[in-house]
Amino acid sequence: MALAAINDILGTLDWSEINQATLDTLFMLGFAVLFSTIIGIPVGLLLFLTNKGGILQNRLVYSLLSFVVNVLRSIPFIILLIVMIPTTTFLVGTSLGAKGTIPPLVVGAFPFFARLVENSLKEIEKGIFHMAESCGATTWQIIWHILLPEIMPSLVASITVTAIALVSYTAMAGAVGGGGLGDLAIRYGYQRFETEVMITTVVLMVIMVQVIQFLGDFLVKIIRKK
Amino acid sequence: MIKIENLTKAYKAKGKTIKVLDDVSLEVKKGEVYGIIGRSGAGKSTLLKCLNLLEKPDTGNVIVDGIDLAKISKKELRLARQQIGVIFQHFNLLSSKTIFDNVALPLKLQGNHSKEETKAAVDEMLKLVGLTEFAHKYPSSLSGGQKQRVGIARALITKPKLLLSDEATSALDPQTTASILDLLLEINETLGITIVLITHEIEVVRKICDKVAVIDAGKIIEEGKAFDVLMHPKEPLTRKLIIEETSDMYLEQVRHFYKFEKNSGKHILLLSFVGETTYQPILNTIARQTDLDFSILRGELDRIKKMPFGQLLIEFNGDHNSLGKACEIMQGMGVHYEILH
Missing domain, CATH: 3.30.70.260 (ACT domain)
Structure with a gap:
C-alpha cells in the first residue's frame, strides 16, 4: 500500500528537471569546496603563522586578516548573495544559475574553513617548531613538509564539515535565482505547492550530506593509518 | 668547540625586566660531554637555545666550531644549524610520518640527497639506535624510550659535530633513562660527537658528563670537572642538587x-x-x-x-x-x- 503510494508520487515527478537540479547542486558544491579549500588553506596558515608566537608573528597582518575573516563570517549568507551580485557578475559573467552562485558560496565558506585550518594548526605541539627550526628548515619547508602533513587528517575532516555546510548554502541560493535543488524546492515546492517536489529535494540533500560525511570519514580513516 | 662569552638575555614581563641569562661564559671542548644542571626556571633551557640561536641573546658571543652564530646571515645560520643535532624532552616526532621518514626529515630539508643515499643513511642510524625493524611503524606505536631513540637517530643523521640535549631523559622512567644515557655515551665515544645537555637530574651528570656547570637565576655558580663538582661541591645549591x-x-x-x-x-x-x-x-x-x-x-x-x-x-x-x-x-x-x- 505505502509502497504503491510512494510509487504514485514518484511517477508524477518531472525527473529530468530533478536530475538537472541535482547535477547543478553537485557542480556548485564541487567548485565551491575546491575554491574554498584553495583560498582557505593559505588564509588559515597565515592566520596561524602571523598570530602571537607564530614563526611569522606580525600583529598588523594577523589583526587585519582576522578582522576580515570575522566580518565575512558574520554576514548572513542570504545577504552575502545579494551584496555580491556586482562582484559575481564581474567574476563569472552572471549572478544567476549555478555558475552565478559559486562566488558567494566561496566567500561564504572559505573564512569558516580558514578558521578550521587555523584551529587544526593550533593543535600541533610547539616543540615541533623548535625541532624544525633546529634542523634549519625554511618557513616554506615547515609548511610543506611538516604542517600540512601533520594536519592532513583534520584538514580532510574540515573539508567534510565545510562541504556539508555548503550543501545548505546552495539551497539558500535558490531563493535569489541560483540553480540546483534549492531553486527547485522554492519554485515548485513553495511557490506552486508541489509538496512531492519539496520532499524529494530534501531527501536528495539528506542523501548528499550522508554520502559526503561517509566519504570524509572514510578518507580520514585511510590517512590516519598509524 | 663551543665558546660562550658574556651572554645576557632578559625578558620584559608586566613592566618588569627578568634576567634569564646574566653574563654567562663557558667553554666546551671537542669530544666532551658537558652538562648544565639547574632547577626549573634557572635559565638552562634558554642557554641551550642560545647555542643554536633559537633564542637570540641580547649581548654576548656564541661561537660554535669557530663561527660566531650571532653575527651570520639567516641563510648561513640555517646551514650552521644543520650541523647541530638536537634532541628534546618530548621527542617532537611527526605523528603523520613513519619512523623512517621522521629520521630522514633533516636530510629531506637539506635537499641534495638521492633516495638511495637517504635510505642508506637512515638504515645506518636506525641500526645505531637499535630500531631497524620499526622503520615502517608510526611514532604512536612506540614507547617513550623508543621515541627518544628515533629522536637521537634524527639528530645524528646529518653527521653533526655537536649534539644538544634538552632534558632528553626527563620524560622517561629510570630504567629507560639509563639505556638512553648509555646510548648517548656510546655515541660520544664511538663517533666523537661533542654533547651539551641540560638536565635537572643529577643522575644524568653522574652517569655521562665530563664537565658540569651549575646554573641558578641565570648565572653559572659553579663549574668544573663533573667529578670534582660532584665530590666536593662548593656552593650550597650545588650540594642541594647533588646530595639526595x-x-x-x-x-x-x-x-x-x-x-x-x-x-x-x-x-x-x-x-x-x-x-x-x-x-x-x-x-x-x-x-x-x-x-x-x-x-x-x-x-x-x-x-x-x-x-x-x-x-x-x-x-x-x-x-x-x-x-x-x-x-x-x-x-x-x-x-x-x-x-x-
Whole structure:
C-alpha cells in the first residue's frame, strides 16, 4: 500500500528537471569546496603563522586578516548573495544559475574553513617548531613538509564539515535565482505547492550530506593509518 | 668547540625586566660531554637555545666550531644549524610520518640527497639506535624510550659535530633513562660527537658528563670537572642538587644526636674516596696502626661516569692523638675527610 503510494508520487515527478537540479547542486558544491579549500588553506596558515608566537608573528597582518575573516563570517549568507551580485557578475559573467552562485558560496565558506585550518594548526605541539627550526628548515619547508602533513587528517575532516555546510548554502541560493535543488524546492515546492517536489529535494540533500560525511570519514580513516 | 662569552638575555614581563641569562661564559671542548644542571626556571633551557640561536641573546658571543652564530646571515645560520643535532624532552616526532621518514626529515630539508643515499643513511642510524625493524611503524606505536631513540637517530643523521640535549631523559622512567644515557655515551665515544645537555637530574651528570656547570637565576655558580663538582661541591645549591635529600637528612640527624655527647671520645667523620683508593682497606689500616675503634654508620659506593667512588660515615672511638694519626694515614692514602663532630 505505502509502497504503491510512494510509487504514485514518484511517477508524477518531472525527473529530468530533478536530475538537472541535482547535477547543478553537485557542480556548485564541487567548485565551491575546491575554491574554498584553495583560498582557505593559505588564509588559515597565515592566520596561524602571523598570530602571537607564530614563526611569522606580525600583529598588523594577523589583526587585519582576522578582522576580515570575522566580518565575512558574520554576514548572513542570504545577504552575502545579494551584496555580491556586482562582484559575481564581474567574476563569472552572471549572478544567476549555478555558475552565478559559486562566488558567494566561496566567500561564504572559505573564512569558516580558514578558521578550521587555523584551529587544526593550533593543535600541533610547539616543540615541533623548535625541532624544525633546529634542523634549519625554511618557513616554506615547515609548511610543506611538516604542517600540512601533520594536519592532513583534520584538514580532510574540515573539508567534510565545510562541504556539508555548503550543501545548505546552495539551497539558500535558490531563493535569489541560483540553480540546483534549492531553486527547485522554492519554485515548485513553495511557490506552486508541489509538496512531492519539496520532499524529494530534501531527501536528495539528506542523501548528499550522508554520502559526503561517509566519504570524509572514510578518507580520514585511510590517512590516519598509524 | 663551543665558546660562550658574556651572554645576557632578559625578558620584559608586566613592566618588569627578568634576567634569564646574566653574563654567562663557558667553554666546551671537542669530544666532551658537558652538562648544565639547574632547577626549573634557572635559565638552562634558554642557554641551550642560545647555542643554536633559537633564542637570540641580547649581548654576548656564541661561537660554535669557530663561527660566531650571532653575527651570520639567516641563510648561513640555517646551514650552521644543520650541523647541530638536537634532541628534546618530548621527542617532537611527526605523528603523520613513519619512523623512517621522521629520521630522514633533516636530510629531506637539506635537499641534495638521492633516495638511495637517504635510505642508506637512515638504515645506518636506525641500526645505531637499535630500531631497524620499526622503520615502517608510526611514532604512536612506540614507547617513550623508543621515541627518544628515533629522536637521537634524527639528530645524528646529518653527521653533526655537536649534539644538544634538552632534558632528553626527563620524560622517561629510570630504567629507560639509563639505556638512553648509555646510548648517548656510546655515541660520544664511538663517533666523537661533542654533547651539551641540560638536565635537572643529577643522575644524568653522574652517569655521562665530563664537565658540569651549575646554573641558578641565570648565572653559572659553579663549574668544573663533573667529578670534582660532584665530590666536593662548593656552593650550597650545588650540594642541594647533588646530595639526595635522604642522605642530607641523615647527616643532620647524626649531627643532632652527637651534639649531646660532648667529650665522649666519639668522632664522626665523612670519608670520600675515589678511583683506586675505593678498593683499599682504609679502615682496616687505621684500626691496626692506631688504637681507634670504628663503626660504620652509613656507606655508599657508586661511579661518576667511569670513576668509582665511595663515601663512608664513620664513628671513631678514641683520643685526639689517635684521631690525628688516623687523619695522617687517610691523607697519605688520598682519602678526603670531613670531621663532622
